[in-house]
Amino acid sequence: MGGILVPVDGSKHAEDALEYSINHFSDEEITALHVVEIPQGYFTATAPDPEDIPQVEAHKEEAEKLLDDIEAKATEMSAVIETDFELGDPEDVILSYAEENDIDEIVIGSRGISGVGRIMFGSVAEKVVRRAEIPVVVVH
Template sequence: MVSICPSMSRILVPVDGSEHAENAFEYAVEHFPEDDIVALHVIELPEGYFAAFAEDTESLPQVEDAKERGHQILGDIESLAADLDAEVETEIISGNPPDKILSYVEDEDVDEIVIGSRGLSGVGRIMFGSVAEQVVRRSEVPVVVVH
């Protein structure tokens, strides 16, 4: 006899330190308690004038500061997971947030994305559209947007 057992899914929660990202993480824990949850922080690399003259944008002081902040954000998520009696895997990568989120989904076999409706940036959202909006439009897996 073959035992049919539903396999666990991988749920990706992009986090940026915003209240909406925290709400998205809490939603994922509540609605996907048996699944693997990954909290991903993407460090946006500088572009334009200063980046053009840098040999390695990853070593620029503002990127080093962003990496430190990213580790703090993921530490906060790990603490929240412990408070919720949940397990979380954390990852930190660099690049364009929507692109990196979507490539992570493809490369790491993610089944669903749970993302906050708004992040920390305000002006960029008005000019370029939010990360959540770009992820929703381009994702090939289901996306839940949490307020």
């Protein structure tokens, strides 16, 4: 597959990362990936299938809307992008998705939707930068 992977979560920084990717990698295939995080705790640990947890179902619906909005924004910018969503731990999913799809580069926003905790980088961006075996561009 190759191309550019842009993790998206609805934050301004993720939107900026997508715009950066479209503007700088217009000849590459761009994939916007949203990760639906599975909640931790007793209920999740005892659920037969984490996807059936009502909270996860609601987040999957939100992910579909977010990705539809992202596709519309890309179209406004005269770009065609792929979108996808996965369930799991964001940094693990981002890195495994990149490896499984032979992604050439990750472009990630410096902070996600939670935006607290770190001065320069969000925890997901920092972990992706530290663990990725391919180039990572952090958009601030």
